[in-house]
Every structure is written in structure tokens, then in C-alpha cells.
Amino acid sequence: MRNQAVIVLLALLGTASAQAADQDRELARQLALQQKNLLPLLSNQEFQAPLPNLLQKANPRLKRQAADANQAAISRQGLEGEVKQLMQLRLANQEQADALKQGVEPLIAYVPSGDEQSWSAIEAFDTAGNPVYLDVNQPPARPVLVVEADPVKAKNAGLKVMRKALAAAELQAAPMAQSSTTPLKTSILKKIRLSDDQEPWLLGAAEVYAVVAGVNPSRDEPVVDIVDMPYLDYDNTDYSPNQILVYWDRYRWGAVDVVMMEQDDNVNYKELSALLIEALKLGFTAGGVPEALPFLDLGGRIVKALPDSWMTNNDDYLDTFYTLEQDQSYHQYPGAAGNAVITLEPKEIQPTRP
Structure with missing residues (x-):
């Protein structure tokens, strides 16, 4: 029954995504027709701005189209109540800002529906509203503005949705309060590199x-922490964030699984949260927590719960690190999918002295 429900839901989400893309397509065409009025405003905001900032003097029809596209994006990603404004206009390649300032007319594109691996071309529009088809993988020489749901805002709101859902299910890791006498045991992410971040040029970072x-250290249930990685913009690039990835006091047995995900325009965060909760709780309800085992395959349960399309096309799932252990160092350690490589080091944070 669960699989049937997921199939139906994904079909509905696919239909909604296609309808939203149709809305975004017409919005992109109308923005292309009005680009001479929009470019001075966009230039003043470093060629990335929320649509309402650009459309204050636009005609009511264009404002209505932008509002409809905005609401569709919020609903598609399950972000109702967390964010009011998502849609923006952004220069796809900031290195082409000088060309815009020199008067080169840009194309205006939108994000196609479906996963990126299924895209055959990227449709954009010129100042006359005529379609121009661009290569998915190779950015064009001509500047392109893309109308889209702001991915940073969407991810930030989506992580709030996930944390609230996990907290309601009593699966959210508790905030850490450092003891005045006991060191805080952590693992620090010293270095990370992605071989493929799955992002076409149109989508940017x-x-x-x-x-x-x-x-959970105090009861027989899973516990989950959501860790944002806002610095991890591009593939084939080394990042040294010095970020705490694991607070070990939150977990029993000194072991965790880490699943890395990438925000995608087609992710519904409410549905993703429900899949995570169901997958994790189902395993514990069915078999309990065998104390003889050092750890359970929680990362595997999460990965199996994700829709097949996410796995085959690597749209939203990036990699998994299974059974990372407390007090262990991992140097240039590859994930199970071979997409991410990390260097992770244990660190005790000493209590602050009064």
C-alpha cells in the first residue's frame, strides 16, 4: 500500500511540476518582452533580484503571472507557511555581467520540468518573445537570465519544514548545551569534495x-540531525569548512550514517520528511533495537525510502557515508556512491571556564 501511495503521489507531483513549468515558461516569455524595463532595475541589484522588486511598475497581468508562479513553487516544494516569496530573476553566469552592462541583449530562460537528466534542451526567449533552444550542458556565449524559485530561500525554508516534522515525530536531535565540566565530543568536517553536484549551468551553485x-542515547528510537552545507557550491572543488558534522552526545553506540542531499526545485519537503520518518520508525517498530548490534542501517533505510528517480538520476541524492564512528579519523574517505570524498577528524571542545 505504501509503494502504491508513493507512486500516486509522485505522479501528482510530476503533473504539478509540469503545470508549474508551463506557468514559468509563459512568465519567462513575458519577462523577455519587458526586459528593457527590467534590466536597469536588475543591474542595480547585481543581476539577481526577487521578482516583486522588478515588477513594481509592471502591468497587472504580469504581476498576476508572477504571483501565480510564486504560489505554485511554494506549493510544489511543500513550503506553505514557511516562506511567502520565492521567485527571482538571476543572471545564470555572473561572469557575463559586463556584457549586459555593455548592452548585449540577454535571453530569458525558465527551469524545465522533470529531473535534469531528462532535459533535451533549455528553452529561452529573446526580446521579441521568440524561443531559442540552448544546450543543457554547455553554457551559451550570450547572457541568460533565468526566472526560478530562489534555491537558497527554498532550502532554508525546506530544512525548517523537515526539522519541524522530525521534532513532531520525536526524531529531531536535541540542541547541544555545553557542560561546564564535560568536554563536548564532535567530529569536524575538515575537507569535502564532490565529483558531480548534478547541477546544469542553468541552475548555478x-x-x-x-x-x-x-x-537516540536515552530510548530505542532513531534520532536525526539536519546539517546545512551552504558553502558547498560547485563540484571538483575542495572546500575546508571546519564544520561540526556530528555531535556525539546525541547518539548511542558512537556511530552514525550520513546521507548527503541536494536541494532541487521538484523536492516536496513535506513528502520527503514523511518518507524519512516512516522509513526510520518502521525499522524500529518491526524489529526493535538489538543491543548486540553496534549499529543499525539507518542510512540504508533512508536511501531505500527515496523515490527511484532520485537514485537513478542522482537528482537529489548525492552520497552516503555508512557507520562513521566516534573518535575515528577519516582521511580522503569516499562515500558509498563514490560522489563525495571527506576528511573528518574527532575534536573535543573543552568547557569554557567562568
Whole structure:
């Protein structure tokens, strides 16, 4: 029954995504027709701005189209109540800002529906509203403005949705309060590199986060921490964030699984939260927590719960690190999918002295 429900829901989400893309397509065409009025305003905001900032003097029809596209994006991603404004206009390649300032007319594109691997071309519009088809993988020489749901805002709101859902299900890791006498045991992410962030040029920088899953230290239930990775923008680039990835006091047995995900325009965060909760709780309800085992395959449960399309096309799932252990160092350690490589080091944070 669960699989049937997921199939139906994904079909509905696919239909909604296609309808939203149709809205975004017409919005992009109308913006292309009005670009001479929009470019001076966009230039003043470094060629990235929320649509309402650009459309204050636009005609009522264009404002209505932008509002409809905005509401569709919020609904598609399950972000009702967390964010009011998502849609923006952004220069796809900031290195082409000088060309815009020199008067080169840009094309205006929108984000196609479906996963990126299925895209055959990127449709954009010129100043006359005529369609121009661009290569998915190779950015064009001509500047392109893209109308889209702001991925940073969407991810930030989406992580709030996930944390609230996990807290309501009593699976959210408790905030850490450092003891005045006991060192805080952590693992620090010293270095990370992605071989492929799955992002076409149209979408710009990736928006990555990690799901850290372990067993609750005080009761026989899973516990999950959502860790944002806002610095992890591009693939084939080394990042040294010095970020705390794991607070070990939150987990029993000194072991966690880490699943790395990438924010995608087609992700519904409410549905994703429900899948995570169901997958994790189902395993504990069915078999309990065998104390003889050092750890349960929580990362595997999460990965299996994700829709097949996310796995085959790597749209939203990036990689998994299974059974990372407390007090262990991991140097240039590859994930199970071979997409991410990390260097992770244990660190004790000493209590502050009064």
C-alpha cells in the first residue's frame, strides 16, 4: 500500500511540476518582452533580484503571472507557511555581467520540468518573445537570465519544514548545551569534495545538506540531525569548512550514517520528511533495537525510502557515508556512491571556564 501511495503521489507531483513549468515558461516569455524595463532595475541589484522588486511598475497581468508562479513553487516544494516569496530573476553566469552592462541583449530562460537528466534542451526567449533552444550542458556565449524559485530561500525554508516534522515525530536531535565540566565530543568536517553536484549551468551553485542519523542515547528510537552545507557550491572543488558534522552526545553506540542531499526545485519537503520518518520508525517498530548490534542501517533505510528517480538520476541524492564512528579519523574517505570524498577528524571542545 505504501509503494502504491508513493507512486500516486509522485505522479501528482510530476503533473504539478509540469503545470508549474508551463506557468514559468509563459512568465519567462513575458519577462523577455519587458526586459528593457527590467534590466536597469536588475543591474542595480547585481543581476539577481526577487521578482516583486522588478515588477513594481509592471502591468497587472504580469504581476498576476508572477504571483501565480510564486504560489505554485511554494506549493510544489511543500513550503506553505514557511516562506511567502520565492521567485527571482538571476543572471545564470555572473561572469557575463559586463556584457549586459555593455548592452548585449540577454535571453530569458525558465527551469524545465522533470529531473535534469531528462532535459533535451533549455528553452529561452529573446526580446521579441521568440524561443531559442540552448544546450543543457554547455553554457551559451550570450547572457541568460533565468526566472526560478530562489534555491537558497527554498532550502532554508525546506530544512525548517523537515526539522519541524522530525521534532513532531520525536526524531529531531536535541540542541547541544555545553557542560561546564564535560568536554563536548564532535567530529569536524575538515575537507569535502564532490565529483558531480548534478547541477546544469542553468541552475548555478548547488544547495547541499546532510542528514545525520543515529540511535537516540536515552530510548530505542532513531534520532536525526539536519546539517546545512551552504558553502558547498560547485563540484571538483575542495572546500575546508571546519564544520561540526556530528555531535556525539546525541547518539548511542558512537556511530552514525550520513546521507548527503541536494536541494532541487521538484523536492516536496513535506513528502520527503514523511518518507524519512516512516522509513526510520518502521525499522524500529518491526524489529526493535538489538543491543548486540553496534549499529543499525539507518542510512540504508533512508536511501531505500527515496523515490527511484532520485537514485537513478542522482537528482537529489548525492552520497552516503555508512557507520562513521566516534573518535575515528577519516582521511580522503569516499562515500558509498563514490560522489563525495571527506576528511573528518574527532575534536573535543573543552568547557569554557567562568
